[in-house]
Amino acid sequence: MRIMKKIILASLALVAVASLSSCGAKKSAYRKAYEQASSVRSLLRAPRQPYSMKLPAAAPAVPVTVRKERVTTYQGEDATRLKAHSVVVGSFQNPTNARNLKDRMVQAGYSAVLATNDVGMLRVIVASFDTREEAVASRDAIKRSLCS
Numbered sequence: 001m002r003i004m005k006k007i008i009l010a011s012l013a014l015v016a017v018a019s020l021s022s023c024g025a026k027k028s029a030y031r032k033a034y035e036q037a038s039s040v041r042s043l044l045r046a047p048r049q050p051y052s053m054k055l056p057a058a059a060p061a062v063p064v065t066v067r068k069e070r071v072t073t074y075q076g077e078d079a080t081r082l083k084a085h086s087v088v089v090g091s092f093q094n095p096t097n098a099r100n101l102k103d104r105m106v107q108a109g110y111s112a113v114l115a116t117n118d119v120g121m122l123r124v125i126v127a128s129f130d131t132r133e134e135a136v137a138s139r140d141a142i143k144r145s146l147c148s
Contacts, residue, residue, distance in 0.1 A: 111127075
């Protein structure tokens, strides 16, 4: 009985040692990763050639994106502020997101209005005009002020 216990304990110890030694990562894998990182680092340290970008004398006209859709003011908004052509800065399904953008636009000095289209999307409108040309000019000015 005593010999049997010793054999069982010895075999369990042997199995434990074998299983623990096979789980360790090989040094070659670490070495390979290190060499890869070193090569990338050396590429980043290499001297760079200055590049020059030539701009055209006159920038080509950017096509104006126009979406024709019927919109109505959202709950509690002033309908008299919507005209034939509007500048939309955001479109949302979630009313909370739309209100958050509207509040940020109001804080930035715009008179933002929430409107909804036929499929239920909420549009955040920051300017509305009778003519397309006025709307395009306003859109460009808003884009410059928000993207700068």
